[in-house]
Amino acid sequence: MDIIQTRDLTHDYIKYDEDEKPVSVRHALEDLDLSIGEGQFVAILGHNGSGKSTLAKHINVLLLPTSGTVHVGGMDTSDESHLWEIRQLAGMVFQNPDNQIIATVVEEDVAFGPENMGVPTEELGQRVREALETVGMTEFAQDSPNKLSGGQKQRVAIAGALAMRPRCIVFDESTAMLDPSGRSEVVATMHRLNREEGITILLITHYMDEAVGADRVIVLNEGHVAMDGTPKEVFARAEELSALGMHLPKVTELANELAAEGLPLPTPILTVEELVEELCRLR
Amino acid sequence: MPLTLKKLCFSYNPGTALEKKVLKDIDLTFREGEFTAVIGPTGSGKSTLIQHLDLLLKATSGDLLYNGESIYGDKYDKKALRSKVGLVFQYPEYQLFEPEVFTDVCFGPKNQGLSEEEIQAGAREAMRLVGLDESYDTLSPFELSGGQKRRVAIAGVLAMNPEFLVLDEPAAGLDPRGKKELLDLIRKLCTEAGKGIILVSHSMDDVAEYADRIIVLKDGRVQFDDAPREVFKHREELEEMGLSIPKVTQVLHGLKERGIPADTGLISIEETKEEILRLFR
Numbered sequence: 001m002d003i004i005q006t007r008d009l010t011h012d013y014i015k016y017d018e019d020e021k022p023v024s025v026r027h028a029l030e031d032l033d034l035s036i037g038e039g040q041f042v043a044i045l046g047h048n049g050s051g052k053s054t055l056a057k058h059i060n061v062l063l064l065p066t067s068g069t070v071h072v073g074g075m076d077t078s079d080e081s082h083l084w085e086i087r088q089l090a091g092m093v094f095q096n097p098d099n100q101i102i103a104t105v106v107e108e109d110v111a112f113g114p115e116n117m118g119v120p121t122e123e124l125g126q127r128v129r130e131a132l133e134t135v136g137m138t139e140f141a142q143d144s145p146n147k148l149s150g151g152q153k154q155r156v157a158i159a160g161a162l163a164m165r166p167r168c169i170v171f172d173e174s175t176a177m178l179d180p181s182g183r184s185e186v187v188a189t190m191h192r193l194n195r196e197e198g199i200t201i202l203l204i205t206h207y208m209d210e211a212v213g214a215d216r217v218i219v220l221n222e223g224h225v226a227m228d229g230t231p232k233e234v235f236a237r238a239e240e241l242s243a244l245g246m247h248l249p250k251v252t253e254l255a256n257e258l259a260a261e262g263l264p265l266p267t268p269i270l271t272v273e274e275l276v277e278e279l280c281r282l283r
Numbered sequence: 284m285p286l287t288l289k290k291l292c293f294s295y296n297p298g299t300a301l302e303k304k305v306l307k308d309i310d311l312t313f314r315e316g317e318f319t320a321v322i323g324p325t326g327s328g329k330s331t332l333i334q335h336l337d338l339l340l341k342a343t344s345g346d347l348l349y350n351g352e353s354i355y356g357d358k359y360d361k362k363a364l365r366s367k368v369g370l371v372f373q374y375p376e377y378q379l380f381e382p383e384v385f386t387d388v389c390f391g392p393k394n395q396g397l398s399e400e401e402i403q404a405g406a407r408e409a410m411r412l413v414g415l416d417e418s419y420d421t422l423s424p425f426e427l428s429g430g431q432k433r434r435v436a437i438a439g440v441l442a443m444n445p446e447f448l449v450l451d452e453p454a455a456g457l458d459p460r461g462k463k464e465l466l467d468l469i470r471k472l473c474t475e476a477g478k479g480i481i482l483v484s485h486s487m488d489d490v491a492e493y494a495d496r497i498i499v500l501k502d503g504r505v506q507f508d509d510a511p512r513e514v515f516k517h518r519e520e521l522e523e524m525g526l527s528i529p530k531v532t533q534v535l536h537g538l539k540e541r542g543i544p545a546d547t548g549l550i551s552i553e554e555t556k557e558e559i560l561r562l563f564r
Contacts, residue, residue, distance in 0.1 A: 047458040048429045095456065149325040176456045179325045179485045181525030206458050209530075245460040250488055250530040250552065257556050263563055272530060276537035282563050283543070 001074075003168050003200050004036040004059055004090075008068035011054050011223075028054040030223040031068065038167065041194045041201045043211035043231075046220035047245035052204045055220070056170045059202070060092045073167060088117065091161030095173040097153030100160075106148075107132065107141040110159045117164070131159040134197070135189050151182025158189055168200040169193065175205065187213070208235075208249040212270045219244055235268040251275055284350035286313040286336065286368065286447060286479070291345035293331055305331045307503040309345070315446050315479040318470065320490035320511075322483075323500035324525040329483045332500065333449050336481065337370040366395055369445035373452050375436030376429065384427075384435050385410070385420035391443045402442075409441035412476060413468060430461030434468070441472070447479040448472060454489070466493050491515065491529040491550040499526070515550050531555040538562070 009032040015024045029051045036042055046052045057063040058070045061077045073089045075082040094100050103109035110128045119127065132138045135155040145153060154174055161169050171190065175183040187210055193199045203210060211217050217234040219227035221244050227234050235241070235252050248256070248268070255269035255278075263282065269275045293306040306328050313319060313336075323329050334340040335347060338354070338361055346353050354364050372378065381387035388406040397405070410419070413434040424432055433453065440448065453469065454462040470493050473480045484490050490497055490511060497514040499507040501524055507514045515521070515528045518536060522528075528536075529550050535558065538545040543562060549555050 047460060151325070173456065179525065180487065180527050182325060183485075206456075206462075208459070245458055247459045247463075251534065254531055254534065254552050254555060254559075257552065258559055261556070261560055261564075263560070272533045272537055275534050276541065279538060279559065279563060280541050280543070 001038050002035040002071075003038040003073055004034070004202075005071040006032050006034045006055075006058070006068065007071075008033065009055075009058065009065050009070055010067045011051075011058065011063060012066045027223050029058075032223065032225065034218070034225065036168075036200065036202065038200055039194070039198050041191070041213070041215045042203065043214035043217045044202060044204045044220060045206075045208070045211055045217060045246055046226075050220040051223040052220055053172055054223075056092065056172045056202070056204055059090050059168070059170055061086050084117070088164050089167050091164055091166035091169040093154065093157050093161055093169060093171045093174045095176050097150055097157055097177070100157050101145045101153060104144055105141075106137065106143050106145055106156055109145060109156060110163050113160055113164045127163045127165070128159075131162040134162055134193065135159045149182060150178045151185040154178065154182070154186045155189055158186070158193075162193070166199065168202065170202040170204070172204045173206065174203075175207065175210065183207075183210075208247060208252075212249055219246065231270055232268060235270060238268075284315070284367070284446065285348075287311070287348040287351075288335070289346040289348065291335065291342045291347060293328075293335065293340060294343045297343045305503050306335075306342075309503075309505060311498065311505065311508065313447060313479050313481055316473060316477045318473045318480045318482070318493060318495045319498060320482050320484055320494035320496070321498045321500065322485070322487070322490060322526060323506075327500040327524075328503040329500055330451060331503075333370065333451060333481060333483060336447070336449055337365060337368050339370070366443045367445055368447045368449060369440035369443055371437055371440050371448065371450045371453060373455060375453075376424070376432035379424040379432060379436060379439075382423055383421050384415070384424055387424060387435060388438045388442050391439055395443060405444060406438070406442045408444075409438040412441055412472060413438045428461070430457055430464055433457070433465060437468075445478070447481060449481045451483045452485065453482065454484075454486075462489075469493070487515075487527050488529050491532075499524075512548055512550055516548055518547075534559075 009029055011029040013026045013028055014022045017023045044052050059072055061083055064078050070077040072086045075086055077086060101109050107128050110131055111124055114124055114127055132141055135158050137155050145156060175186050190201050194201045212231050214231060217231050218225060226244055235248055238248055251272055252268045252270055255265055255275050256267055259265045259267050265278050288309045288311045291306060291309040295303045321329050349364055379387050388409055389402050392402045392405045415434055424435055454465050469480055472478045494511055497511050498505060515532055518528050531552055532550050535545040535547045535549060539547055546558055549558055
């Protein structure tokens with residue numbers, strides 16, 4: 001079943017002058033048709049301004065369509081009676097860990113969402129414990145968030161989303177501000193949630209290496225879907241990607257150059273291990 | 284003029300039970316025309332280090348010398364030093380505040396007590412260096428793309444005509460094209476305009492490609508200070524710190540582990556390609 005479905009989704013950002021007359025209109029999304037199956041791990045790529053974050057905000061009902069529809073878990077986002085149900089079902093983790101942690105103790109921060117939903121105290125404790133355990137942050141439950149590293153803070157933010165028992169989590173460039181180990185911590189957490197808990201993951205990123213591990217890669221351009229396929233399918237189209245302002249993962253680029261020099265390598269190759277394996281086969 | 288750190292230490296709450304040593308005995312020299320990258324895991328002291336270069340923090344002990352002279356002396360003109368060392372913070376576009384691009388770029392030199400003509404000339408030159416022509420002068424910074432906003436913010440610092448440009452993760456959050464354009468620009472400021480570049484980065488692939496020299500900080504100490512090629516030979520130590528080596532170098536290590544005599548001291552795509560072709564053709 002599709003957990004997210006957009007039909008002819010258009011979103012306009014309209015600029016008004018001082019008299020509140022519209023002066024310009026920018027189509028951030030235009031007639032976007034997208035279906036995301038439950039349990040998929042989907043990476044969304046695209047240059048700045050291609051519509052990635054606008055799409056993310058529609059899934060969490062932070063924005064409503066200018067025209068067209070968005071269904072999350074079968075519910076229409078423009079039907080206000082579903083608002084809280086949709087937000088519970090589709091969690092979101094943003095870019096800057098410091099902007100989304102509000103409590104002074106880790107476990108209180110994780111409890112914030114479900115507490116506001118009216119989850120009874122006993123169950124609340126249970127949910128917080130489980131969420132922190134899932135992201136590997138149990139030992140920090142009583143700590144102050146400002147003592148944590150960036151990667152740890154993002155894992156707390158993920159635990160906060162998890163405590164809502166979502167079926168889908170949207171990560172809007174959640175690794176952009178992290179160091180390499182923080183990034184791999186957070187990416188590993190996403191994959192575990194997907195594999196073990198069956199949570200649908202939408203990963204918006206500028207790191208091509210992060211898209212390599214997804215089930216499906218969608219490239220947005222000017223509010224349209226420019227490419228949509230498995231990582232192998234998408235990264236095989238190097239020239240189109242480059243025209244869209246994207247580049248290939250470094251390893252893929254190296255493998256392509258080797259193939260161009262006549263080494264019989266299958267293309268595209270996406271990971272270090274894969275390239276080493278294929279090269280050893282040539283011996 | 285060189286900028287030298289001598290046995291520089293910095294602590295929060297020095298001399299108290301809560302003392303936290305962030306920088307420990309740092310000995311370093313930065314030179315003009317050199318592209319230095321500073322890498323290290325979160326909490327290793329990178330940001331604290333660069334805040335010393337612009338006098339936002341003062342060393343607890345040790346010294347900081349500009350052209351051989353201690354800048355901590357009572358009579359030292361600290362304001363003059365600030366115009367020699369330009370600091371570009373993370374997400375510098377948040378610091379743009381004027382309604383028009385050109386006036387924003389003029390803000391720094393305006394505070395240096397220059398004549399109106401000098402201010403304008405400095406700002407114009409800075410805009411030229413970052414590749415923004417006069418058509419941008421009267422635009423609102425908010426109408427620009429992320430990469431363009433960062434160029435304006437960098438121009439605002441360059442307008443003071445610094446000898447050193449210190450940048451904290453300048454490409455964070457930019458898309459691949461914006462990131463490449465910005466790093467190419469910074470390289471050009473080093474090579475063509477002779478600025479000393481001190482760049483904090485989390486991307487090993489980027490520093491391998493752009494830097495002349497890499498300083499690795501660990502727990503407030505300088506762990507390595509060498510050419511990229513030499514630094515990335517320390518694969519295990521780097522990985523232990525939560526850092527990594529460039530992807531292409533990982534491929535060479537992978538081959539070596541499988542018994543193929545690959546040279547693991549290479550860091551660029553071009554030289555890695557040649558090495559693999561030599562081994563497999």
